[in-house]
Amino acid sequence: VSPSRTTISVAPDATGIGKMRWPVRGRVISNFGGGKDGVDIAVPEGxxxxxxxxxxxxxxxxxxxxxxxxxxxxxxxxxxTVYGHASSIEVQRGQKVKRGQEIALSGMSGTTDSPKLHFEVRKNSAPVDPSGYLE
Incomplete structure (x- = not known):
């Protein structure tokens, strides 16, 4: 018997809370819809x-x-979930993360003119309005 060569990282069980937490506290400056796949939240860099x-x-x-x-x-x-425009990334591919764990620092990477977080929720690869998933 040989061990399988492919190991798929399985997502840890959800917390059971029912709703996701906001990834940052800040002002929503761009809403979902009209060609936007997520929301943009203005926050200080870092x-x-x-x-x-x-x-x-x-x-x-x-x-x-x-x-x-x-x-x-x-x-x-x-x-x-998608977290964009980070100044630094604090996690690696394959790493399990817990709700509320720091995964990045906000910033201005990519195409943006102000520090913010771009946040998306995707269901079976299709973008969905994050507001229905956040508490």
Missing amino acids: TPVKAAENGVVIYAGDGLKEFGNTVLVRHENGLV
């Missing part, structure tokens, strides 16, 4: 960005030109 719910990091890097330094976290039920 503000800790926290995981909205328990999950596993499926991407952490700067390959998404528009959003610069970006973290994607997979959660239960086909949900993925």
Whole structure:
């Protein structure tokens, strides 16, 4: 018997709270819809960005030109959260994260003219309005 060569990081169980937490506290400066796949939240550069719910990091890097330094976290039920424009990333791909854990610091990476966090919730890869998922 040989061990499997492919290991898939499974998202940790959700907290059971039902709603995700806001990743930062700040003013929403751009809402979902009208071509926007998420919300933009104005925060000072260097503000800790926290995981909205328990999950596993499926991407952490700067390959998404528009959003610069970006973290994607997979959660239960086909949900993925996206955190863009970070000044620094504090997690690595494959790492399990807990709700409220610091995963990045806000910044101005990518295409933006002010420090902010771009936040998306995706259900089965399609963008959905985050307001229905946040408390």
